[in-house]
Amino acid sequence: xxxxxxxxxxxxxxxxxxxxxxxxxxxxxxxxxxxxxxxxxxxxxxxxxxxxxxxxxxxxxxxxxxxxxxxxxxxxxxxxxxxxxxxxxxxxxxxxxxxxxxxxxxxxxxxxxxxxxxxxxxxxx
Numbered sequence: 001x002x003x004x005x006x007x008x009x010x011x012x013x014x015x016x017x018x019x020x021x022x023x024x025x026x027x028x029x030x031x032x033x034x035x036x037x038x039x040x041x042x043x044x045x046x047x048x049x050x051x052x053x054x055x056x057x058x059x060x061x062x063x064x065x066x067x068x069x070x071x072x073x074x075x076x077x078x079x080x081x082x083x084x085x086x087x088x089x090x091x092x093x094x095x096x097x098x099x100x101x102x103x104x105x106x107x108x109x110x111x112x113x114x115x116x117x118x119x120x121x122x123x124x125x
Contacts (some may be wrong), residue, residue, distance in 0.1 A: 006120035019045055022058060029068035032048060042067040 008016045026041040048061045077093040094114035095102040103116065104110050109117045 009071060011060075015045070015062050015064070018062070019043065022064045022066040025066045026068060032071070034071040035069045039069045041069060 007019070010016070022043045026043055029035055029041060030037060042064045043064070046063045047064075047065075049058045050061070051058045072124055078090045079093045079098055080088060080090050083089045091113040093112055094110065095112040098112055100112055103113075104114070104116070109119070111117055
């Protein structure tokens with residue numbers, strides 16, 4: 001069967017260009033460390049033909065699109081509590097365990113929400 005069209009030259013090369021643009025998006029998505037490398041991606045090239053009444057001419061519409069993988073979810077723990085007015089409130093758990101203090105990267109003591117705890121010593125007279 002002879003080739004009807006050459007995709008490299010079809011629509012003055014625009015079809016090949018669009019296909020390569022979508023392929024580039026997919027390759028960048030695979031290389032992104034925030035995505036799952038094992039999930040499948042897809043590049044779709046859709047050619048839609050619509051003939052005229054005489055059936056001697058068809059308009060071709062070409063769409064190239066890609067399906068990429070979203071970034072991996074980011075997990076965090078939220079401490080839930082009630083504020084002084086009795087309304088529910090929340091803050092990100094920084095220490096790993098609710099109610100536990102920890103030493104920050106800067107060497108300071110912080111509560112489970114990451115707020116620095118200041119220890120003031122009393123002066124003796």
